[in-house]
Amino acid sequence: MAKVKNWQLGREMDFPYPEHRPKKQIAYVFDTNKCIACQTCTMACKTTWTVGKGQEYVFWNNVESKPWGYYPLGWDVKVLELLGQQKWDGDKYAGKTIFEAAPKGEPALGYAPEDLDYASPNLGEDECKDVIKGTEDHYIKGPVHSNWGFYLARICNHCTYPACVAACPRKAIYKRDEDGIVLVDQSRCRGYRECVKACPYKKPYYNNTTRVSEKCIACYPKVENSEMPQCVTTCIGKIRLQGFKSHPDKIRKNNPMDYLIHVRKIALPLYAQLGTEPNVYYIPPMHVDPKYLKQMFGPGAEKAVQMYRNAGQDKELLAALLLFGSTEKRIEAFKIKGEMTVGYDKDGKEIVSVPLTEPAIVRPAKVEQSGAYLYNNT
Ligand code: SF4
Ligand code: SF4
Numbered sequence: 001m002a003k004v005k006n007w008q009l010g011r012e013m014d015f016p017y018p019e020h021r022p023k024k025q026i027a028y029v030f031d032t033n034k035c036i037a038c039q040t041c042t043m044a045c046k047t048t049w050t051v052g053k054g055q056e057y058v059f060w061n062n063v064e065s066k067p068w069g070y071y072p073l074g075w076d077v078k079v080l081e082l083l084g085q086q087k088w089d090g091d092k093y094a095g096k097t098i099f100e101a102a103p104k105g106e107p108a109l110g111y112a113p114e115d116l117d118y119a120s121p122n123l124g125e126d127e128c129k130d131v132i133k134g135t136e137d138h139y140i141k142g143p144v145h146s147n148w149g150f151y152l153a154r155i156c157n158h159c160t161y162p163a164c165v166a167a168c169p170r171k172a173i174y175k176r177d178e179d180g181i182v183l184v185d186q187s188r189c190r191g192y193r194e195c196v197k198a199c200p201y202k203k204p205y206y207n208n209t210t211r212v213s214e215k216c217i218a219c220y221p222k223v224e225n226s227e228m229p230q231c232v233t234t235c236i237g238k239i240r241l242q243g244f245k246s247h248p249d250k251i252r253k254n255n256p257m258d259y260l261i262h263v264r265k266i267a268l269p270l271y272a273q274l275g276t277e278p279n280v281y282y283i284p285p286m287h288v289d290p291k292y293l294k295q296m297f298g299p300g301a302e303k304a305v306q307m308y309r310n311a312g313q314d315k316e317l318l319a320a321l322l323l324f325g326s327t328e329k330r331i332e333a334f335k336i337k338g339e340m341t342v343g344y345d346k347d348g349k350e351i352v353s354v355p356l357t358e359p360a361i362v363r364p365a366k367v368e369q370s371g372a373y374l375y376n377n378t
Contacts, residue, residue, distance in 0.1 A: 001099065004161060007248050008272040008298070010092035014099050015275075016107050016166045025180035026158050026218055027245035027257050028232070029267040031283040031324060033308065034239040035151040037063050039122075044234035045155075049217070054209025057118045060216035061231045063153045067292065069125030071154075072117035075202045076271065080295075082109055086273045088299045097275025098163060098200055107166040108198040150285035153239065155231060156203040156216035157270070157278030158182050164215070167198030179244070180279065181218045189213055200274045226330045226345060238325025243332065245279065254333045256320045256343075264317060266304045268297040283308055318356055327352040 001014035045061040062071045070076065079098070080086070086095040098109040126149075158175075162182050165173045172188035173195060175181070184195070184204070189212040195204040196213060204215040219229035223242075227233070232240040243257040251258040260267040260281070267281035284293050284301045286309060293301035311317050319341035323331055329351045331343035336356070343352040366373050 006097075006161065006275060006277050008093075008269050008277050009097070009275065010090075013097050013161075013275050015161045016099070020175075021160065021247060022175060022177045022180040024178060024244045025160065025246075025279060026223065027243060027261065027279045027281065028155070029241045029257065029260050029281045029283065029324075030153050031239045031321070032150050032152065032285040033283060034237040034324075035063065035153055036237050037065065037126075037151040038236045039063055040234050040236045041153060041231035041240075044230040045216075048219070048230050050214075052207075052209070054207035055205075055214070058205040058207070058214065059121065060203070060205075061153070061155045062121060063151055064122070065125035066150055066152045066296075068127075068149075069122065069152075071121045072113040072202050073120075074117065075113065078111055079109075079200045079274065080271075082111065083274070086295070088273075088294075091299055093273050095273060097273065098198075099161075099166065099275050108163045108200075110163065110167070110198040110200065112193060112197045113202060148288050150288060152270075152282075153231075154201065154203075154270075155280060156182065156218070157201060157276065157280045158216075158218060159279060160277035161275065163198040163200060163274075163276050164195035164204050167194040168192075169194060173204075176220075179218075179220070179223060181220050181223070182215070183217055183220075184213055184215055186210070186212045186214070200271070200276065201278070223330075227328050228330055233328045235325055241324045241331070243330055252333075254335060256323055256331055256334050259316075259320050259334075264307060264320075265300050266307050266317070268300055268304055271296060272298050315356065322354045322356065323352070326354050 001016055002018040003012045004015045004019040006013045041061050042059055042063055050058040050060060059071060064071050083101055101109045158181055162175060165175060169192060170188050170190055172185045174183060191211040193206050196206055204213045206213050222229055228242040232242045241256060245257040245261055246252055248262050251262045253259055253263055267283055269278045270282055282297060284297045284304050286305050290302050311321060319336045322341050323334055323343050329345055332346045333344040335342055339356050340353045341356060342350055345351045363374060
């Protein structure tokens with residue numbers, strides 16, 4: 001194994017290949033506080049890419065209800081249990097990653113989900129266990145539901161250290177140098193499913209009709225055209241922003257991705273302790289047990305929540321947050337112009353502007369032309 005630098009862990013770690021960062025790295029920020037689990041993203045992805053035979057169970061994008069929801073069933077609980085104790089020493093991860101904890105001769109610690117783990121996406125995830133406690137014949141058994149919950153939207157993380165790449169004996173999975181997107185070369189894949197076993201996020205899927213593995217392709221034809229992927233542009237809750245992020249040593253403050261991830265550190269990786277350096281970043285949910293948040297989003301989670309609570313008074317942060325869902329084009333830079341936040345494309349052309357404060361318009365109670373009165377029924 002080579003020694004590589006993982007900035008999310010604040011230390012070096014073992015990885016089967018030497019460190020190689022692409023020229024550009026695709027990244028996403030998802031604001032968990034705004035997701036309403038409408039599944040529009042799931043359906044937009046499904047109808048665009050995975051409508052073929054053998055893909056019936058495939059959800060490159062899925063949205064699960066935490067803490068009880070998963071797809072496939074129990075994926076994160078199983079991976080975290082296999083990994084054992086995970087400890088942070090300040091901002092430095094003091095436990096083992098899936099590469100460091102791999103059994104001898106294997107590239108990564110992992111498990112292969114059973115077919116039944118994919119059988120019932122979202123079924124019963126939002127049930128409140130308090131209500132059904134003692135209902136013996138109910139299909140959900142388990143501990144009493146906590147009085148908090150949130151929706152976690154998930155796609156392939158296009159990791160910097162992808163476990164799927166590490167595990168593929170055919171070298172069929174590769175990370176593109178121009179944008180960091182991780183793809184499966186289907187002509188090389190022989191369907192051994194090592195990627196399915198190794199990916200801790202369980203995002204490669206085996207197609208038993210074509211007999212090869214498939215995974216999220218980050219809508220690369222759109223990305224190449226400076227547009228954001230389907231799951232981003234269709235998002236009803238406007239929870240998503242996609243762009244390119246820089247290495248923490250070379251950040252550009254006016255790049256909204258760098259600003260949210262590196263400057264403000266409000267957007268955090270999911271289960272960074274697994275060691276793949278995932279590139280989907282999450283603004284953690286408010287109203288959730290801080291211990292749970294720390295396990296899921298790392299030691300910066302509580303601070304990120306505080307920052308989010310204060311966003312209304314934090315003009316620059318608000319300016320970045322208001323860009324979410326504002327345009328289909330990729331925003332490469334942003335700045336505040338008067339009372340607007342303005343987004344620019346790669347050529348410096350203005351592509352979107354959003355008011356920092358929604359104007360409140362009060363209509364007069366009486367319409368002068370008609371003499372009619374308007375009543376506010378609310
Ligand atoms: S999330 Fe999984 S499938 Fe996607 S790049 Fe990372 S290891 Fe590979
Ligand atoms: S479309 Fe947006 S709001 Fe709806 S489930 Fe997907 S991420 Fe959440």
